[in-house]
Amino acid sequence: MARKTSLSGFPEWLPEERLVELHVLDVLRETFELHGFSSIETRAVETVGHLLRKGEIDKEVYAVSRLQEDEDAGSPKGEDQLALHFDLTVPFARYVVENSGYLTFPFRRYQMQKVWRGERPQEGRAREFTQADIDVVGDGTLPFRYDVELALVMIDALSRLPIPPFTLRINNRKLAEGFYRGIGLTDADGVLRNIDKLEKIGPEKVAEALREELGATAEQAAAALELASIRTDDTSFVEQVRALGVTDELLDEGLAELAEVVGEASRRAPGKVVADLSIARGLDYYTGTVYETVLVGHEHLGSICSGGRYESLASTGKKTYPGVGLSVGVTRLVTRMLSQGMAVPSRKVPTSVLVSLVDEESWSQAQDVAGQLRARGVSCEVSATAAKFGKQIKYAERRGIPFVWFTTRGEDGALAHEVKDIRSGEQVPADPAAWAPPAEDLRPVVRAVAAVGA
Amino acid sequence: MARKTSLSGFPEWLPEERLVELHVLDVLRETFELHGFSSIETRAVETVGHLLRKGEIDKEVYAVSRLQEDEDAGSPKGEDQLALHFDLTVPFARYVVENSGYLTFPFRRYQMQKVWRGERPQEGRAREFTQADIDVVGDGTLPFRYDVELALVMIDALSRLPIPPFTLRINNRKLAEGFYRGIGLTDADGVLRNIDKLEKIGPEKVAEALREELGATAEQAAAALELASIRTDDTSFVEQVRALGVTDELLDEGLAELAEVVGEASRRAPGKVVADLSIARGLDYYTGTVYETVLVGHEHLGSICSGGRYESLASTGKKTYPGVGLSVGVTRLVTRMLSQGMAVPSRKVPTSVLVSLVDEESWSQAQDVAGQLRARGVSCEVSATAAKFGKQIKYAERRGIPFVWFTTRGEDGALAHEVKDIRSGEQVPADPAAWAPPAEDLRPVVRAVAAVGA
Numbered sequence: 001m002a003r004k005t006s007l008s009g010f011p012e013w014l015p016e017e018r019l020v021e022l023h024v025l026d027v028l029r030e031t032f033e034l035h036g037f038s039s040i041e042t043r044a045v046e047t048v049g050h051l052l053r054k055g056e057i058d059k060e061v062y063a064v065s066r067l068q069e070d071e072d073a074g075s076p077k078g079e080d081q082l083a084l085h086f087d088l089t090v091p092f093a094r095y096v097v098e099n100s101g102y103l104t105f106p107f108r109r110y111q112m113q114k115v116w117r118g119e120r121p122q123e124g125r126a127r128e129f130t131q132a133d134i135d136v137v138g139d140g141t142l143p144f145r146y147d148v149e150l151a152l153v154m155i156d157a158l159s160r161l162p163i164p165p166f167t168l169r170i171n172n173r174k175l176a177e178g179f180y181r182g183i184g185l186t187d188a189d190g191v192l193r194n195i196d197k198l199e200k201i202g203p204e205k206v207a208e209a210l211r212e213e214l215g216a217t218a219e220q221a222a223a224a225l226e227l228a229s230i231r232t233d234d235t236s237f238v239e240q241v242r243a244l245g246v247t248d249e250l251l252d253e254g255l256a257e258l259a260e261v262v263g264e265a266s267r268r269a270p271g272k273v274v275a276d277l278s279i280a281r282g283l284d285y286y287t288g289t290v291y292e293t294v295l296v297g298h299e300h301l302g303s304i305c306s307g308g309r310y311e312s313l314a315s316t317g318k319k320t321y322p323g324v325g326l327s328v329g330v331t332r333l334v335t336r337m338l339s340q341g342m343a344v345p346s347r348k349v350p351t352s353v354l355v356s357l358v359d360e361e362s363w364s365q366a367q368d369v370a371g372q373l374r375a376r377g378v379s380c381e382v383s384a385t386a387a388k389f390g391k392q393i394k395y396a397e398r399r400g401i402p403f404v405w406f407t408t409r410g411e412d413g414a415l416a417h418e419v420k421d422i423r424s425g426e427q428v429p430a431d432p433a434a435w436a437p438p439a440e441d442l443r444p445v446v447r448a449v450a451a452v453g454a
Numbered sequence: 455m456a457r458k459t460s461l462s463g464f465p466e467w468l469p470e471e472r473l474v475e476l477h478v479l480d481v482l483r484e485t486f487e488l489h490g491f492s493s494i495e496t497r498a499v500e501t502v503g504h505l506l507r508k509g510e511i512d513k514e515v516y517a518v519s520r521l522q523e524d525e526d527a528g529s530p531k532g533e534d535q536l537a538l539h540f541d542l543t544v545p546f547a548r549y550v551v552e553n554s555g556y557l558t559f560p561f562r563r564y565q566m567q568k569v570w571r572g573e574r575p576q577e578g579r580a581r582e583f584t585q586a587d588i589d590v591v592g593d594g595t596l597p598f599r600y601d602v603e604l605a606l607v608m609i610d611a612l613s614r615l616p617i618p619p620f621t622l623r624i625n626n627r628k629l630a631e632g633f634y635r636g637i638g639l640t641d642a643d644g645v646l647r648n649i650d651k652l653e654k655i656g657p658e659k660v661a662e663a664l665r666e667e668l669g670a671t672a673e674q675a676a677a678a679l680e681l682a683s684i685r686t687d688d689t690s691f692v693e694q695v696r697a698l699g700v701t702d703e704l705l706d707e708g709l710a711e712l713a714e715v716v717g718e719a720s721r722r723a724p725g726k727v728v729a730d731l732s733i734a735r736g737l738d739y740y741t742g743t744v745y746e747t748v749l750v751g752h753e754h755l756g757s758i759c760s761g762g763r764y765e766s767l768a769s770t771g772k773k774t775y776p777g778v779g780l781s782v783g784v785t786r787l788v789t790r791m792l793s794q795g796m797a798v799p800s801r802k803v804p805t806s807v808l809v810s811l812v813d814e815e816s817w818s819q820a821q822d823v824a825g826q827l828r829a830r831g832v833s834c835e836v837s838a839t840a841a842k843f844g845k846q847i848k849y850a851e852r853r854g855i856p857f858v859w860f861t862t863r864g865e866d867g868a869l870a871h872e873v874k875d876i877r878s879g880e881q882v883p884a885d886p887a888a889w890a891p892p893a894e895d896l897r898p899v900v901r902a903v904a905a906v907g908a
Contacts, residue, residue, distance in 0.1 A: 003553075003556065005552075006548075006552055007499070010499065012494075012495070012496055013494065013495070014553060014556050014557075015492035015494055015557075018494050018495065019493075022493055033804035033897070034804075034828045034831070034832075034833050034834070035833070035834070035835070036803060036804055036805035036833055036835035036855075038469035038472070038473075038802070038803055038804060039472050039473070039476055040467065040468075040469055041466070041467070042466055043461065043465075043466055043582055044568060045461070045464065045582070048521065060521075060522060061522065062518050062519065062520060063518070063520070064516050064517070064518055065516070065517055065519075066515070066516060066517070067502065067514075067515040067517040067535075067537055067572075068514060068515065068572075081521075083521055084518070094460075095466065098460055099457075099468060102457065102468050103469075104802075104853050106838065108835070109469065114498060116498075118520040118522075128497055143838040143839050145817060145838045145839070146838060149836070149838075156828075264818065267818075268818070348492070348558075349492055349562075350487035350488075350490055350492060351490035363599060364718065367606070367722065374488045374489070379487055379490055380488070380489070380490065381489070381490035381562070382603070384597040384599045384603075385597050385599070398558045401490075
């Protein structure tokens with residue numbers, strides 16, 4: 001994009017760009033609702049104590065305090081200080097605990113809101129961005145089947161967007177942890193943290209780190225890397241893992257779970273999923289299935305939709321709420337859609353018809369015409385001044401409005417209505433109580449643009 | 455509402471409450487788009503310098519800074535410090551200036567976002583709340599006619615909501631200022647600031663303040679109060695003002711403008727507008743028309759939709775952008791709708807049909823049924839486990855899902871489908887490729903509840 005925003009990391013869209021973002025949000029909302037997810041929103045602020053409860057020091061948090069206040073008094077400090085949320089999972093966990101008496105479990109919700117992270121802005125990473133999350137949360141238990149279902153819901157949603165093909169990469173923490181344990185590496189988090197860097201630094205450097213940081217032998221490091229190299233679009237990964245000759249109960253459990261997700265998802269959505277045993281999802285607190293999603297040909301953008309299963313999204317003294325969910329990085333996705341021209345709106349404005357003025361006195365009568373058209377869902381504007389028709393048509397052209405309406409009074413006093421398609425120049429008589437534009441001109445439509453060379 | 459949120463001033467809705475808020479936002483968006491307004495969003499943060507540029511010290515601002523940073527270094531301080539926006543007008547002014555080269559003027563936009571003010575929370579006043587704004591902004595000039603149009607757009611939008619009757623109260627700053635000047639009171643802002651307190655402290659106290667603070671004579675104070683007492687639902691206020699015998703050019707201009715707005719709006723939307731010459735809109739920077747809106751019977755809630763004309767929404771060295779706009783206090787309105795039970799959703803969840811499982815193996819086949827129903831816009835969930843049918847029906851009941859789908863395999867291996875309306879108990883054979891619920895059960899619908907005693 002040529003246009004620069006005035007504050008780095010805080011993208012703002014022009015109206016025609018916003019139409020692309022709105023389309024993405026509308027499609028996601030519609031799909032999530034078709035799958036029975038309820039909308040909620042949480043407040044933008046949490047206490048610092050809650051935000052950092054999982055020790056997530058890697059997220060740069062924005063603190064909030066009242067400006068006109070004395071620095072030393074008033075606003076709570078420390079744990080009770082308020083800060084902007086950096087994702088929608090942590091606030092959702094609090095919401096579930098606070099409102100558990102009012103919710104029906106398993107609770108299915110979607111949530112589309114802005115989040116903030118004070119990180120260094122770069123391509124695909126903003127300081128203010130929109131996420132669209134779905135989660136299912138159980139009270140005490142949550143059937144594993146939801147791990148399959150949530151993948152299918154997200155595949156359904158992403159398939160409806162005007163974007164290139166995508167791949168949902170799926171792995172399982174139990175599988176990885178069980179395997180590492182089976183080969184004698186007990187610091188599973190440490191191994192995962194290093195495996196996570198595979199795409200960035202390559203296998204040699206990862207092996208080196210495993211040996212030096214975690215005291216792995218050359219054989220252990222090689223085995224961990226061999227596991228991470230397995231990638232299949234069906235359940236054949238099971239055999240490949242078995243062929244490595246490692247046995248462990250947790251490994252068996254993880255293999256069975258991943259086979260269920262990948263088997264069912266690849267059957268129902270062929271070509272959309274792979275079992276990718278290198279997926280680690282960094283420091284996130286998942287305990288089983290993990291997902292991430294790349295756009296084919298845009299792998300370097302990073303994941304546009306990630307998530308996983310957590311045995312304990314939230315817990316109070318007595319209760320535990322396990323969950324599984326996925327989060328779409330809407331701003332990351334839309335930024336790429338715009339910069340690559342993947343999708344364009346059919347016009348810049350909602351307006352389908354400009355009702356022109358023949359003279360200054362006809363404004364109210366023009367509003368009547370507009371009111372009749374709007375009653376049938378046709379978006380209209382009325383000219384603010386009775387400039388020459390040519391000037392009014394020019395205004396419509398500049399705005400990207402496809403039709404201009406003309407009303408004139410004949411010598412017998414009767415009103416005559418005509419409507420002009422300013423793209424073709426065709427002008428025909430029209431009845432304000434019955435006329436409508438062709439369906440494709442009723443509102444702006446966002447369409448995929450075929451990639452050059454594709 | 456019985457339920458308390460954990461942070462005072464930061465309301466969060468339950469899913470069924472959120473449906474009411476979503477309905478309000480959807481109706482506003484649809485109406486604004488029918489009138490040709492484009493959606494934009496601006497970032498949540500502005501610099502303190504920009505936020506306070508009009509000297510608005512009455513708005514309590516929340517400052518934002520990175521938590522992990524040294525207190526004395528890093529984050530910009532003073533004018534460049536970041537803070538959360540307290541309305542959508544100030545950010546919009548910056549957006550217009552920054553993007554003027556990419557916009558077509560007059561620029562029509564709507565904007566629905568959260569804003570934050572660190573004020574003491576009370577009924578009708580939250581610290582985080584949603585506003586829905588429409589504005590039209592011109593490049594250099596903006597025809598007065600938009601002052602009429604914007605009132606009509608908002609009347610159209612509010613009339614589509616499940617709320618009690620409302621009154622748009624309209625006044626004009628030129629009228630007031632011209633009148634005060636005509637009687638020899640030159641500090642128009644000072645007079646307006648006191649008139650603004652009329653409803654709160656009564657005419658005697660206002661008169662006293664006018665005399666003591668502004669040095670008004672008893673006659674001047676009485677005349678100012680007499681002006682403020684004028685309230686008509688047509689243009690007859692013009693005669694009443696004339697009868698006070700004050701002459702001033704600016705007064706004439708204001709009278710003509712207000713007569714145009716009220717005359718046209720009362721003709722097109724009878725009973726929805728009054729000329730109310732007590733409306734001052736506090737310290738806001740309007741220069742002509744001012745609007746506020748009350749729900750009949752809920753006047754003490756304060757205005758649910760306010761705005762006005764500003765001769766210079768924004769300006770750069772060379773250019774001035776005049777505008778006129780109105781802002782709906784969505785959170786204030788929705789809070790009242792919920793606390794008074796003005797509107798309720800027809801059900802709590804988007805789901806219309808629960809597809810039940812006859813046994814654990816039938817999950818994938820049940821997903822096929824759900825997929826067929828979704829393809830026709832019917833929201834479905836599939837049971838996660840093959841519990842007894844009675845238990846699956848109970849789950850649907852608890853969630854508020856109206857229909858349960860049953861698929862069984864006959865002895866000949868053929869699948870038989872039936873669907874049960876669990877409210878009536880009626881169960882009938884159904885074809886997953888053709889069946890749809892009655893239109894009123896397709897999705898949750900938010901309906902107005904008639905007021906008790908109304």
